[in-house]
Amino acid sequence: MSVRHRLRSLWTIAYMNGVIPVRRQPLYLLNTIASPLSFLFFIALASRGTLLRPAIAGGMVLTMISIGTSLQADLTHYKQDMKFQDLVVASPVEAPIYVAGLALSEFLYSIPGLSVFVALWVATGPVPGVFDAATVVGTLLLVWAFSSALGFTLATYFEDIRETFVFGPLVSLGLTVLPPVYYPATFIPAAYRPLAFLSPATYAADLLHRAFSLGAVDPRFGPPLLAAPLDWLALIAVTAALFLLAAKKARWREP
Amino acid sequence: MPEALRSEELGKTYPHGKEPALDGVSLRIPAGTVYGLIGRNGAGKTTFVRIASTQLLPTRGRVEVLGFDAVATPREVRARIAVIPQESRPLYFLTIDELVFYHLRMRGMDRRIARERTDTVLRQMGLADRANTLVSRLSGGLRRRAMVAMIFASDAELLFLDEPTTGLDPLARREVWAAIQKARHEGRTVLLTTHYLDEAEALSARLALIERGHVVVEGTPAEIRSRVKYPFRVSLPSSLSEAELAPYGEVSGVEGGWLVFAREDSARELTKLALDKNLAVAMAPISLEDIFLQLVGRPLTEGDALAEEGP
Numbered sequence: 275m276s277v278r279h280r281l282r283s284l285w286t287i288a289y290m291n292g293v294i295p296v297r298r299q300p301l302y303l304l305n306t307i308a309s310p311l312s313f314l315f316f317i318a319l320a321s322r323g324t325l326l327r328p329a330i331a332g333g334m335v336l337t338m339i340s341i342g343t344s345l346q347a348d349l350t351h352y353k354q355d356m357k358f359q360d361l362v363v364a365s366p367v368e369a370p371i372y373v374a375g376l377a378l379s380e381f382l383y384s385i386p387g388l389s390v391f392v393a394l395w396v397a398t399g400p401v402p403g404v405f406d407a408a409t410v411v412g413t414l415l416l417v418w419a420f421s422s423a424l425g426f427t428l429a430t431y432f433e434d435i436r437e438t439f440v441f442g443p444l445v446s447l448g449l450t451v452l453p454p455v456y457y458p459a460t461f462i463p464a465a466y467r468p469l470a471f472l473s474p475a476t477y478a479a480d481l482l483h484r485a486f487s488l489g490a491v492d493p494r495f496g497p498p499l500l501a502a503p504l505d506w507l508a509l510i511a512v513t514a515a516l517f518l519l520a521a522k523k524a525r526w527r528e529p
Numbered sequence: 530m531p532e533a534l535r536s537e538e539l540g541k542t543y544p545h546g547k548e549p550a551l552d553g554v555s556l557r558i559p560a561g562t563v564y565g566l567i568g569r570n571g572a573g574k575t576t577f578v579r580i581a582s583t584q585l586l587p588t589r590g591r592v593e594v595l596g597f598d599a600v601a602t603p604r605e606v607r608a609r610i611a612v613i614p615q616e617s618r619p620l621y622f623l624t625i626d627e628l629v630f631y632h633l634r635m636r637g638m639d640r641r642i643a644r645e646r647t648d649t650v651l652r653q654m655g656l657a658d659r660a661n662t663l664v665s666r667l668s669g670g671l672r673r674r675a676m677v678a679m680i681f682a683s684d685a686e687l688l689f690l691d692e693p694t695t696g697l698d699p700l701a702r703r704e705v706w707a708a709i710q711k712a713r714h715e716g717r718t719v720l721l722t723t724h725y726l727d728e729a730e731a732l733s734a735r736l737a738l739i740e741r742g743h744v745v746v747e748g749t750p751a752e753i754r755s756r757v758k759y760p761f762r763v764s765l766p767s768s769l770s771e772a773e774l775a776p777y778g779e780v781s782g783v784e785g786g787w788l789v790f791a792r793e794d795s796a797r798e799l800t801k802l803a804l805d806k807n808l809a810v811a812m813a814p815i816s817l818e819d820i821f822l823q824l825v826g827r828p829l830t831e832g833d834a835l836a837e838e839g840p
């Protein structure tokens with residue numbers, strides 16, 4: 275396929291899986307908003323509002339990670355229950371096009387959630403500058419990319435959609451709930467802080483917390499964990515590694 | 530005639546399988562024909578289709594599809610094929626029209642051509658009046674037809690249809706048959722797996738019967754017929770005794786009487802004998818089902834190929 279055909283193919287998949295179902299049932303759009311908002315609600319409530327800003331950043335990250343987990347669920351469903359992926363494998367559509375098309379449609383579902391968080395971000399602090407806005411967009415794009423690559427790789431190993439119901443929440447827990455995503459890293463006792471670096475979401479949250487100027491707004495939050503270039507480097511490295519993993523280990527043609 | 534598909538000693542043992550699912554299958558499928566792959570549950574039909582259509586790697590042997598090695602050059606093969614996987618289901622949140630049209634767009638087809646081909650195929654498959662019905666509101670048979678329409682609308686040169694008519698009513702089956710015949714008239718090649726022997730015989734220029742991963746018999750339906758010892762069948766009522774019938778051929782008891790497989794002359798003789806006794810009798814060339822029975826020793830519908838190996 276030429277580049278034009280590939281783009282056409284990618285957009286068609288996104289349109290089929292995203293635009294058409296949403297046009298038929300707009301309530302789908304509320305699907306991804308629920309869990310990031312509920313975390314935000316509880317954390318803001320329990321902290322009497324002090325953690326509202328970091329929790330907004332956390333909500334953004336969790337929304338993007340959720341794209342990966344719902345992509346994984348869709349992929350497993352399409353492969354195991356519908357045999358649709360088998361049909362696609364034996365067609366001119368290549369794996370990256372199929373996955374990117376589906377990931378794009380999942381992104382569509384997360385737009386309402388993201389809009390809420392962006393609105394809260396702007397409403398609860400100083401007006402963000404262009405640099406901060408670019409940081410947020412870039413960070414979220416990388417989280418979207420790595421969580422999609424991870425979702426795809428996992429999906430090709432699952433044989434039953436029910437496995438998804440276990441893994442999805444576990445991945446969310448390990449990547450976003452435990453690490454300092456909804457709260458600032460400085461809240462973790464210094465001895466345990468290195469553990470936070472195990473989750474790639476930590477780097478994303480660190481960048482967001484910086485863009486949200488948490489430390490400047492409220493001195494209790496302290497400075498970000500790492501210098502910005504290190505956060506970027508780590509996030510890009512994780513994304514590249516997960517893309518490589520997907521390229522090497524995802525089972526498109528089965529062994 | 531050039532070959533659309535050619536396999537040499539193709540073998541597959543699944544990662545967790547003990548017995549090979551395919552054990553040295555060599556087939557040649559002439560271009561522009563319908564080729565039937567038949568065999569019982571678990572015989573290895575789907576495994577063959579999945580390997581040839583680049584969904585699965587073989588553990589030995591090779592397979593060439595439209596001149597390209599399916600293992601080494603899957604991209605070349607994928608550009609030229611389309612598949613209905615066994616038990617595949619259409620995307621339920623689309624209408625039939627969307628299903629077919631966007632499938633073509635996904636394969637990279639231009640909008641105008643995709644539109645034309647969609648309209649044509651929906652008309653041919655008797656789906657035009659339901660084009661805007663959601664797949665989730667269709668009966669199982671109509672969903673199957675929508676799948677078939679989707680694949681036939683593509684411009685693939687070789688179509689793999691893994692049990693495309695399972696679960697269809699007789700009329701719907703005929704519509705799928707007509708679509709398959711049309712694909713052949715367009716010069717396309719169709720590899721069809723099926724449990725319906727009448728279907729295999731009606732559509733296929735050649736057939737292969739697979740049993741436990743081996744090709745048991747291969748050829749045109751006529752060639753396959755000529756391979757069996759008793760090409761005729763006579764059905765007789767139970768008032769005759771087995772001992773009376775035994776000299777004429779192979780006797781088996783069926784519901785309400787006997788079935789005798791015989792050579793043509795014995796079959797005629799037996800029929801005459803029964804007519805003389807004023808008994809109801811029917812003589813006919815054997816069906817593929819009967820051939821199966823004679824070659825494999827059990828009917829196609831009786832159990833799984835590997836079932837008797839037990840737990």
Ligand SMILES: Nc1ncnc2c1ncn2[C@@H]1O[C@H](COP(=O)(O)OP(=O)(O)OP(=O)(O)O)[C@@H](O)[C@H]1O
Nearest residue numbers: 543546550568569570571572573574575576577835
């Ligand atoms: N993924 C798999 N892992 C292990 N064994 C498998 C797998 N898929 C199929 N098999 C085994 O391979 C053999 C051939 O299966 P296959 O699906 O090719 O048969 P089939 O002829 O298509 O049967 P059916 O008519 O039921 O569709 C069977 O014994 C089956 O159990």
Ligand SMILES: [Mg+2]
Nearest residue numbers: 574575576615
């Ligand atoms: Mg099968």
